[in-house]
Amino acid sequence: MHDIKSIRENAAQFDAGLKRRGLEPLSASLLAIDEKRRAAILKSEQAQARRNAASKEIGEAKKAKDEARAASLMAEVAELKTTMPEMEAATKAADAELATALAAIPNLPLDEVPDGVDEHGNVQHHVFGSARSYAFKTKPHDDLGSALGLMDFEAAAKLSGARFVVLKKGLARLERAIGQFMLDLHTNEHGYAEINPPLLVRDEVMFGTGQLPKFEEDQFWAIKGELLTTASNDTGFENLKSGRLGLIPTAEVSLTNLVRESIVDEKELPMRLTALTPCFRAEAGAAGRDTRGMIRQHQFTKVELVSITTPEASRDEHERMLACAEEVLRKLELHYRVMTLCTGDMGFSSQKTYDIEVWMPGQGEGGAFREISSCSVCGDFQARRMDARYRRSDGKPHFVHTLNGSGTAVGRALIAIMETYQQADGSIAVPDVLQPYMGGAKVVTPDR
Template sequence: MHDIRAIRENPAAFDAALARRGDAAMSSDILALDESRRAKIQAAETAQADQNRAAKAIGAAKAKGDDAEFERLRAEVAGKKAEVAALQTEAKELDAKLTDVLARIPNLPAEDVPAGADEDDNVEVSKWGAIPNFAFDPKEHFEIKGVAAAMDFETAAKISGARFVLLKGAVARIHRALAQFMVDTHVDENGLTEVNSPVLVRDEAMYGTDKLPKFGDDSYQTTNGWWLVPTSEVPLTYSVAGDTLDEAALPIRMTAHTLCFRSEAGSAGKDTSGMLRQHQFEKVEMVSVVHPTQSDDEQKRMLRCAEGLLEKLGIPYRTVVLCTGDMGFGARRTFDIEAWVPGQNTYREISSVSTTGDFQARRMNARFKPSDGGKPEYLHTLNGSGLAVGRCLIAVLENGQQEDGSVKLPEVLAPYLSGRLTLTAEGALV
């Protein structure tokens, strides 16, 4: 949500920031709506003052026995009362309209975000790991002999339709091991608090984390009104909604492993092979709630948390900063981490780490009390994948594949797989 006062104070800067995202100028329309709203509020207050003045004068007219003045004042009070009610209703309607307009405008990019139109303009900031050199043509994850039978898309389609998968046996266990490894690392080494969060949330939670009203089609809603979370960013971030925290309580750092659900609206025909893009998937999410002066450093810290997981797994990756035209709706700045997937001979996104500034905090009225006793201020919120479990499984399987159809698994998974780090061509762990 945007601060209307900031738009009033510098409309040109607001429009310039929107232009960097490729959006049209909106300040004049916003300010015209705001002016109409404020005029109605002012008119209601003036009418209320007139009503109060007339109401006080009624007693004096009655005491004087001036029946004509008494009746005139009674009529004036009744008229002003109706006028106040009408003006307040109009002001409320204009306020709701202004709030809706502001809620549909994306966050403004940080000044250091590179300008660009789409993913082709993203800027690589770092790269880690050597690209594996196979003596054979590497296969995609679902084609690897030891994987194919345990990654069942046909049965999943019978149960649920397209873009679902049924993982079985050793592959299901590797998937689970990856999630446990991620959570344990975040808790034991990265200082995050593990949270077991709901995957059904109310409208308010989706709105507060900028998923509504603009992107309702991208998520699933149950018949009784709950939303299935697109990521646990929603419940974790919204956990501080309406709160005014002590500054000493900051930063708050959380992680959760949950099912996630996305309709993938608008992605027809994209990444239909394998389990790269699914309607239901699992992710280990990171969320931080911080002091405004800490948010840029916190984003770098979260980025290193996610990168560190890939380094422990031995997965080559590159990190890019998204350009203004490729950032998500609520992001002020986003770094994407892309893991190397040999079967496609390319890097594919496995994590996005974003700072939203106070954009989400304003929507959900989340503040903190400064330790120096100043007025409450809006918090800053950040979120990041740490990591997408299914995509991490893809990277592990493809980078570890052997010519005979087996897969060598990363050493860090040994505690979660009873020390068995080879997926055989027959689909067993040994």
């Protein structure tokens, strides 16, 4: 959420930031709403002040036995009592209009973020490792998994429809091993505190991290059974919506909102949190994209990293978070590259984002890089939406800065491992760091 005071003081800079995002100038329309809101507030405050003053004057007039003045003042107070609710309603309406307008505007990019319209404007930051060579024709993960009899999309479709998968035996254990390895790495070596958060959250929590209102159709929603019986009319549908809970699309939602509507002590910062959770994305706007295999699933597992910090430390924390996510892939000995996202490809709440793209040799001729992690610094954008602040040594509360990153997506790590470590006979070698989590197994075969 943007600060209207800052827009008021830096309108040209605000519009310049929106232009880099591919948006038209909005400061004039926002400031017009703000002016109407401020005028409504002033009118309401003046009416309240006059009512208080007139009430005091009534007592003085009665004390002076000036009945005519007392009667006139009482009539004035009565009139104010009648009109003040309208003024208060106008103030609330103007407040809501401004809040609604601000809620739909994305965060502004930092100066160093490259300009661009889409992913083609992203800039390579650095590369780790190199592509492996194989003495045989590499296969995509879904062909490998199906041939092993350990990856079943047809069974999943019978249960849940498209974009779900059933993993069995060795692949099921390998996915679990990957998640546990990541979680252990981030908690034991990187200083993140493990959290087991709720998977179902309220609308205001989704709003806090930016999933609402813009991406409402991309979420899955859980509805209480008792509310379904009231959904036969317009009022019923509103009740249905008000009683719903959202399935988290990422643990960022739950973890970041742990500080919502609170003031933490500066000594508690940086607060570094991690969680291994299922995630759910309807991705209504992504129809037809990456429909083959496990690349884009409605349900997937991810290790999330979240940092809550001070404004002065957030940029350094961003680089640290990226390094933590990279270490996962380095230990797995996977080839990857880091991209700095351009202004047209960043997420709604981000000021700057690094994407880690892992090389998958089974994705087309010569393989392809696919996103496995995004690490973003959001400034105070989410904090304002959540009202999350910290208290400095001077005693004054200030908005925290929030960061989030995948540390990393477990399903995509599984894909990268399957394709990178595939053997000529169709089996999958297990990376060294994962073997302790696999009971010492060094290879995934149809039997294990």
